[in-house]
Amino acid sequence: MSGPSNTDVALTEERTSPPVIVVDAMGGDNAPAEIVRGAVIATREFGLRVVLVGRRTEIARILAEEEALREIPVVHAEDELAMHEGALASWRRPRSSAAVACRLIRRGDADALVSAGTTGGIVATSTVRLRTQPGVLRPALAVPLPTGDVPTIMVDAGANADAKPEMLVQFAHLGCAYVQTAYGVHTPRVGVLTIGSEPGKGNKLVRKAGELLTAAAEGERPMEFLGNIEGHDLLTRKVDVVVTDGHTGNVTLKTVEGTASFALDAVRGALTTNPLARAGTLFQRKPLRELRESLNSETYGGAALLGLNGTVVLAHGSSHAKGVARACRLAHDLAGGHITEQIRRRVHTRSTHWLHRLAQSEER
Amino acid sequence: MSGPSNTDVALTEERTSPPVIVVDAMGGDNAPAEIVRGAVIATREFGLRVVLVGRRTEIARILAEEEALREIPVVHAEDELAMHEGALASWRRPRSSAAVACRLIRRGDADALVSAGTTGGIVATSTVRLRTQPGVLRPALAVPLPTGDVPTIMVDAGANADAKPEMLVQFAHLGCAYVQTAYGVHTPRVGVLTIGSEPGKGNKLVRKAGELLTAAAEGERPMEFLGNIEGHDLLTRKVDVVVTDGHTGNVTLKTVEGTASFALDAVRGALTTNPLARAGTLFQRKPLRELRESLNSETYGGAALLGLNGTVVLAHGSSHAKGVARACRLAHDLAGGHITEQIRRRVHTRSTHWLHRLAQSEER
Numbered sequence: 080m081s082g083p084s085n086t087d088v089a090l091t092e093e094r095t096s097p098p099v100i101v102v103d104a105m106g107g108d109n110a111p112a113e114i115v116r117g118a119v120i121a122t123r124e125f126g127l128r129v130v131l132v133g134r135r136t137e138i139a140r141i142l143a144e145e146e147a148l149r150e151i152p153v154v155h156a157e158d159e160l161a162m163h164e165g166a167l168a169s170w171r172r173p174r175s176s177a178a179v180a181c182r183l184i185r186r187g188d189a190d191a192l193v194s195a196g197t198t199g200g201i202v203a204t205s206t207v208r209l210r211t212q213p214g215v216l217r218p219a220l221a222v223p224l225p226t227g228d229v230p231t232i233m234v235d236a237g238a239n240a241d242a243k244p245e246m247l248v249q250f251a252h253l254g255c256a257y258v259q260t261a262y263g264v265h266t267p268r269v270g271v272l273t274i275g276s277e278p279g280k281g282n283k284l285v286r287k288a289g290e291l292l293t294a295a296a297e298g299e300r301p302m303e304f305l306g307n308i309e310g311h312d313l314l315t316r317k318v319d320v321v322v323t324d325g326h327t328g329n330v331t332l333k334t335v336e337g338t339a340s341f342a343l344d345a346v347r348g349a350l351t352t353n354p355l356a357r358a359g360t361l362f363q364r365k366p367l368r369e370l371r372e373s374l375n376s377e378t379y380g381g382a383a384l385l386g387l388n389g390t391v392v393l394a395h396g397s398s399h400a401k402g403v404a405r406a407c408r409l410a411h412d413l414a415g416g417h418i419t420e421q422i423r424r425r426v427h428t429r430s431t432h433w434l435h436r437l438a439q440s441e442e443r
Numbered sequence: 444m445s446g447p448s449n450t451d452v453a454l455t456e457e458r459t460s461p462p463v464i465v466v467d468a469m470g471g472d473n474a475p476a477e478i479v480r481g482a483v484i485a486t487r488e489f490g491l492r493v494v495l496v497g498r499r500t501e502i503a504r505i506l507a508e509e510e511a512l513r514e515i516p517v518v519h520a521e522d523e524l525a526m527h528e529g530a531l532a533s534w535r536r537p538r539s540s541a542a543v544a545c546r547l548i549r550r551g552d553a554d555a556l557v558s559a560g561t562t563g564g565i566v567a568t569s570t571v572r573l574r575t576q577p578g579v580l581r582p583a584l585a586v587p588l589p590t591g592d593v594p595t596i597m598v599d600a601g602a603n604a605d606a607k608p609e610m611l612v613q614f615a616h617l618g619c620a621y622v623q624t625a626y627g628v629h630t631p632r633v634g635v636l637t638i639g640s641e642p643g644k645g646n647k648l649v650r651k652a653g654e655l656l657t658a659a660a661e662g663e664r665p666m667e668f669l670g671n672i673e674g675h676d677l678l679t680r681k682v683d684v685v686v687t688d689g690h691t692g693n694v695t696l697k698t699v700e701g702t703a704s705f706a707l708d709a710v711r712g713a714l715t716t717n718p719l720a721r722a723g724t725l726f727q728r729k730p731l732r733e734l735r736e737s738l739n740s741e742t743y744g745g746a747a748l749l750g751l752n753g754t755v756v757l758a759h760g761s762s763h764a765k766g767v768a769r770a771c772r773l774a775h776d777l778a779g780g781h782i783t784e785q786i787r788r789r790v791h792t793r794s795t796h797w798l799h800r801l802a803q804s805e806e807r
C-alpha cells in the first residue's frame with residue numbers, strides 16, 4: 080500500500096525546459112480521488128510533468144487504481160488546509176500539502192502549483208511562502224471570462240477586497256502579462272470596469288486609476304488602454320484585460336456564472352413547456368450540453384494568482400478530474416511561457432517605481 | 444395641429460386617490476412617438492391617470508394619430524435634456540420637459556414622474572427640483588432583477604458611485620419600502636452583496652455596513668437581515684432586497700443583462716448547429732421568445748429613484764411603448780402605495796438620526 084520509493088528522486092533530476100507542475104492532492108471538494116485522476120489525465124493526455132503532494136498512502140492507492148504509480152511522483156505531506164480555512168491557515172499549517180508544494184517551488188524543484196483548495200487559504204499560503212515578486216504591490220487573481228477561444232481576463236477577481244488606484248494599474252500589467260503568455264496577444268487591450276463609458280464616470284478609485292492607466296499605456300510596455308467598460312461589455316470581447324478591484328471583480332464573476340446558469344435552466348424549462356417543443360429537443364441535447372460546458376468556469380482551467388515568485392493556479396473547488404487537468408495545462412502554459420519573467424519586466428520599469436512609492440507612502 | 448385647449452384644466456381638478464403620473468415625452472431613444480404611445484397604453488389598458496409633458500404640437504400630432512387627444516392632457520415644455528447630458532443639465536435647462544414635470548409634482552398637480560431620458564440628467568434634475576426627503580442621506584436607484592413574479596430589488600443600482608456604510612443602511616430601508624409597497628412583502632429579507640458568504644468577508648464598506656445593518660434589523664421597522672450574499676445568489680430569490688454601492692450595483696446589473704443576452708444568443712446558435720436540431724425549434728420559438736422577454740429589464744418597468752419628495756421612475760433609454768406603459772404602472776403602484784410615506788416612517792426613527800449625524804460629521 081505504501082508509495083514507490085523512487086518518487087523523491089525524480090524531483091532532483093536535472094530539469095530541462097518543460098515546467099514541473101505540483102498538484103495539491105488534498106485540496107477541493109472531490110479530493111483526493113478526482114485531483115489524482117486529473118493529474119493522471121494531465122500526464123497522459125497533455126504530456127505534462129506533474130508531481131502530487133499530499134498523504135502518500137491515499138494518493139498511491141488511487142494511482143494504483145489508475146495504473147499510474149510509476150508515472151507520477153508523490154511528495155508526502157501529512158497535513159492539509161480545511162475548507163473554509165482562511166488567511167491564518169498558512170501560519171497554522173506549515174506541513175499542509177499546499178505549504179509543502181510551495182516549498183518545492185521555492186527550492187526550484189517545481190515551477191507551478193495547482194490547487195482546488197479554498198481560495199482564501201491557498202492565496203494566503205502561497206503569498207506567505209512564495210512571496211510577491213519585487214515591485215509588485217499585491218498579488219491578484221486573474222480569471223478568464225467565458226468569451227470563447229481567446230477569453231477576456233478579469234483582474235482582480237477577489238484577492239484584494241479593498242484596492243488603491245496604483246494597484247489597479249499593476250493589475251493591468253499582470254493581466255497583460257497573462258494574455259501575452261497564454262494567448263500570444265502582443266498589445267493587449269485593457270479596460271477598467273465601471274459605470275458609464277465616458278471618462279470621468281465611476282467611483283473615485285476608478286477615476287484615479289483611469290488617469291494613471293492613460294499615462295501607463297504611453298510607457299515602455301505594450302498595452303492599449305481603451306478606458307471605461309461596462310458590465311454588458313464583459314462577454315463581448317471588447318478588451319483582452321478587464322481591470323477592477325477584488326470586490327467588484329468577485330461579485331461580477333459570480334454574477335456571470337449565476338446568470339448563465341439561470342438562463343440555461345430557464346431555457347431547459349422553456350423548451351419543455353409543451354410536448355411539441357419537448358419533442359424538438361431530441362437532437363438538441365448535445366449542442367446544449369456543449370454550450371453549458373463552454374459557459375462553465377471549469378472549462379477555462381481556473382484562476383491564476385499573479386505576482387508571486389512562482390505560478391499558482393486555483394482550480395474550482397468543485398473540480399473534477401478534467402477540470403484539474405485543464406488547470407494543470409494552464410499552469411504549464413503560464414510557467415512555460417515564463418510569466419513571472421514577463422511580469423518582472425512590466426513591473427520593474429521606472430514608471431512603476433513611483434507608483435510603488437506612492438502606494439507605500441499612503442499606507443503610512 | 445395645435446393641442447387641445449382644455450388640457451391644463453384637467454390638472455387643477457380636485458384629485459381623488461388615484462395618483463397622477465406625469466410622463467416626460469421628450470426623453471429616450473424613441474421619444475416622443477413611443478413615449479406618447481406608451482402613455483396611451485397606460486391610460487387605456489391599465490386605466491392610469493397620465494399627463495404628458497413636452498413640445499405640445501409634436502405630442503398632439505402623435506396623440507391625434509392614436510385618436511387620444513381628449514384622453515391625455517398635455518403640458519407644454521419648450522426645452523429638453525439632450526442624451527448624454529449629465530448632472531449639470533438640471534441647472535442649465537429649467538424649462539426642460541423633466542424640469543417642468545418636477546414642477547407639477549412639487550405644486551401637487553402630479554405624484555410621479557416617468558422618464559426614459561438619460562439617467563444622469565434625470566437623477567440630477569429630479570434630485571435638485573424635488574429634493575431629498577427629510578432624513579434621507581442620498582436618493583438611490585432601485586432596480587428589479589429578473590427573478591420572476593416577485594423580483595429581487597437591487598439598491599443602489601448606480602446613483603451613488605461612492606457610498607458610505609450609513610448610506611448602505613438607508614438603501615436597505617429604501618428597498619424595504621419598495622418591496623412592501625409594490626409587492627406587499629411585510630418583513631423583507633435583506634442581504635449585502637459581497638465576496639464570500641461569511642460575516643467579516645468583503646471590503647471595508649461592506650463589513651461596516653453589515654455591522655450597522657445587524658443593529659438596524661433589531662430596530663422598529665420590519666426587516667430581516669440575512670448578512671452577506673454573493674453574485675451567484677442574485678437570481679435565486681434568496682433575499683427581497685440586495686444592498687450595494689452604486690458602482691458595484693450598476694456593474695452587476697449590466698453584467699446580469701449582458702450575460703443573459705449572451706447566453707440566449709448562444710442558445711440560438713446551439714439550436715441551429717445542424718438541420719435536425721434546427722427542425723426542433725419549430726415549436727420552441729414562442730416559449731424562447733417569452734423567456735427572452737421575461738429576462739428583459741424593460742419588462743419590469745424600470746428603475747425607481749427612491750428618497751425624493753415624489754416618485755420617480757426611469758424607464759430604459761431604449762424603451763418602446765409597452766416598456767413606457769409598464770414604467771407608468773410601476774410609478775402608479777409606488778405612488779399609489781404612498782412609498783414616500785413608507786420611506787419617511789422608516790428613515791425618520793431615532794435609530795437613523797445618529798446615522799445621519801455620523802455621515803454628516805464624516806463629510807466635514
